[in-house]
Amino acid sequence: xxxxxxxxxxxxxxxxxxxxxxxxxxxxxxxxxxxxxxxxxxxxxxxxxxxxxxxxxxxxxxxxxxxxxxxxxxxxxxxxxxxxxxxxxxxxxxxxxxxxxxxxxxxxxxxxxxxxxxxxxxxxxxxxxxxxxxxxxxxxxxxxxxxxxxxxxxxxxxxxxxxxxxxxxxxxxxxxxxxxxxxxxxxxxxxxxxxxxxxxxxx
Numbered sequence: 001x002x003x004x005x006x007x008x009x010x011x012x013x014x015x016x017x018x019x020x021x022x023x024x025x026x027x028x029x030x031x032x033x034x035x036x037x038x039x040x041x042x043x044x045x046x047x048x049x050x051x052x053x054x055x056x057x058x059x060x061x062x063x064x065x066x067x068x069x070x071x072x073x074x075x076x077x078x079x080x081x082x083x084x085x086x087x088x089x090x091x092x093x094x095x096x097x098x099x100x101x102x103x104x105x106x107x108x109x110x111x112x113x114x115x116x117x118x119x120x121x122x123x124x125x126x127x128x129x130x131x132x133x134x135x136x137x138x139x140x141x142x143x144x145x146x147x148x149x150x151x152x153x154x155x156x157x158x159x160x161x162x163x164x165x166x167x168x169x170x171x172x173x174x175x176x177x178x179x180x181x182x183x184x185x186x187x188x189x190x191x192x193x194x195x196x197x198x199x200x201x202x203x
Contacts, residue, residue, distance in 0.1 A: 010201070017197040023190030031183035038176050064148075068141050075138030082130035089123045 029037050067074060095116035102112050136144045175182055 013197045013200040020190045020193035027183045027186030030179050034179035071137050071141040075134050078134030082127045085127040093120050095120050
């Protein structure tokens with residue numbers, strides 16, 4: 001686990017260094033040649049309409065008739081899968097052993113023990129709900145159908161995302177009116193990020 005953590009920290013440090021170099025390059029371009037940055041901004045400022053490509057995902061597919069006409073099969077499969085998973089979570093999963101494998105010694109052991117025990121309890125609760133649902137589908141499909149219809153609500157999210165799809169030129173205008181300010185702030189922040197990432201890599 002320590003090796004994986006070290007690899008992850010190295011990757012984060014390298015990515016931070018790359019973003020810092022890109023940031024300081026952009027900041028220097030903003031300071032020295034704001035017109036060039038503005039031209040690049042106009043080139044990259046594109047609007048992509050994905051509504052037509054996502055229409056297929058917005059279609060309602062009716063599978064109720066097929067599902068409830070074979071409720072015994074689906075209910076039995078759900079009950080069997082839930083029982084198998086419950087057996088695993090109650091008798092096969094050793095959270096303390098997993099914590100020792102991934103946590104090593106010290107504080108990490110306690111943290112991982114809490115984490116794996118939480119995962120185990122979440123799995124047990126989900127499996128119990130699956131078992132209850134499977135038995136209901138198996139023995140009383142009409143009740144499950146009524147419950148499903150109560151939960152089957154339509155939430156319209158398009159108006160919310162339409163507000164995010166409105167472009168505004170005020171930000172660009174304000175940015176390019178103060179290239180010295182934004183370029184200097186960006187250069188300082190990028191320089192600090194580069195220094196910190198290099199220190200972390202050279203440890």
